[in-house]
Amino acid sequence: MHHLSKSVDIIIPSFRLDEQYLLPVIQLPKPADWAFRYYIVVDNPGVKVSPAIQQLADAGAIQLFINPENLGAAESRNKGINAGNGAWILFLDDDIVADNNLLFAYTAAITKNEQALGFIGLTDFPDPISSFTKSVDVAGLTANFKIANIKDEYMWGVTANMMYNRAAMQELRFSDVFPKSGGGEDVDLPVQISIRHNSKFKCLKEAKVTHPWWNNGKAHFDRFVRYGVGNAHVLPRFKKYTWYGFPNPIESTVLLCVLAPLIIYFLSWQKWLVLVAAVWVFEMALNYIRASLKGYGTLTTAYYMTRLRCSVEWGLLKTGLTLQGPRAFMQRINVDFSRPHHFRLNRWRITKIILFVILLTILIIW
Template identity: 35%
Template sequence: MNEAILLPILNLRHPDDAIVQFFLMCDNPNAELSAALKEACSQPGVQFIKNEVNLGVSATRNRGIDLSLADWILFLDDDIIPAEDILVRYAEGIRNHPEEIGFIGPIDLPAPKHPFNKAVIANGSMDIFGIARVKEGFAWGATANILFNRKAIGNLRFSAAFPKLGGGEDVDFSYQVRDRNHRKSLKCISGASVTHPWWGNETPVWSRPFRYGIGNSYLPNRHPAYAYYDFLTAPETLLVSFLLLPVLILLGFISWTAALYFILGVLVIEAIATGIQIIKRSKSFSPAVIVYGIGLRFIYEMGLLQGSLSRGQLQEIGLRFNFEGKTANPPFYHSNTRRLVKWVLYPVLVALCLSL
């Protein structure tokens, strides 16, 4: 309920030929409106809705969808600063392309200063924020700034299966809408932008990638057409190793020394592969950025594994989701620097351990 953020949103410039209705959805039963927000919410075209209990992001957005009668529904988060003409830009998009299922606008992050946030950029986890500046259309967009056609949505709603604080539900909803409309992607509008300040005032926030991992772990089973098997992640490899290596030791195939070398080798290979990828993407060599990048990758992958294990879905180990909207993905078809490094180093590690 930050009025410095919310008041500019509620006072955005309206398109001349559109009726605009704001729904300020509050998911904190104990929150109170400031005097300035009370005045803003008393104006025509603004409704303040407070949940009696904490419902989470999915259920709260669904309540907003059900309350609205609009032909087009724009989602804006409560921690963004929109361009003053964002509604005008979206209205132009609607007039020029009324047949679209929705529009994605850019979410601009300030230039990072802290190595942690430089690592966030380098590891690619926030690439979706800028997708509208590099693509004409895409399969999904972040709910910090995305517009949907109500006809395209129909009776679809955000799923309550995902973490209450968010993670994966925006991907899932976009794919539901996309599949309902013959797998048509959302159109990108580069001018309908918002600025997203860094979380935690540029201090490291480790809970977010973990939560994203948990949320994204639901996607392959919910959308099997976009699922495929790939290299095990570091946490998955370690879990399988802890289960399998003692058996191999008892059967006399390897020694305890070889098993220890293998575990250490897994950690080293994953760090090398991720570190090289971070250097390549950041186009610089910063030990702090590399270490944070390795940590971010591992925490996210821990979330993926935690999500699968919490549902007892062991068959999801190694199962991945195509975030670019591509179907018929053969196993191990992706090729990038990180995977190539693993293809080279893992056979060397196995050969070394078998020789001990």
């Protein structure tokens, strides 16, 4: 009989059930004195189970659940949590490539710190393979996946590679208020746990997996809109951590549309158009500079960066207004859930504001 503290439930929500990724994860080398149980929850009623995976399920090597309807990422993970009873719960994505020592790294960390809330592994990405993936990287949209590289502890990590202490999780689960397609729920749960215990998850860069570039590195923006939608659901759940900031390009455009009658009346519709265009020209220009500082300075990269950031901001704004009304406008939350300033300064936004004020002054005088 294995000691309970040496038991790990590995939960993998899946849609594709792609054996090229799943089989190596199931076959990972394992410490001899630990018990591991796999719970693969398929959120796709029409999935075709490959013979190799069906054989593992029939042999009891994995527990395979196929949802009768699409329940979403949060509920699928909850199903895995509730099916198991391991002292530790490791969440992995169904399309990652894990280092061979992954389970050894986690179990060694548990042995050193049995009271930890859990551990945030490193989810790395390959080197950028296109202008689009360079833009994703420079825009900071992979930063939270790689947080274990730069922090010793943090309040949350992505569920592509993260371990929870079941005793610390208690009755808390992934919330069903978040979109079924995922986004936000992987922030919400660990932060709830961190706040409850007044502690943080340990970062563990030795526990590494590699995540492939989404969509084979080709341009797409719906995922990043979903990130914004997820963030919008996080904000009202952690109100004391929220603050207000300078308007982003989406909010600036909305403001200019609201103020259009006044601007057109006092200036002209041509000057109003110049102001709207300026919002986007300044954004593109500063993104070009930011990309150049990372060695990726091309107009294509600047364009993709602008669209990526605005995809997140559009998802955040449209959902925020639906959930909270006008108070969501220009509302922000620090990703590390540090105490907010009432209004935070940002050199890029300040630069854009100054340029915009100079342009407005010229238009008024002209």
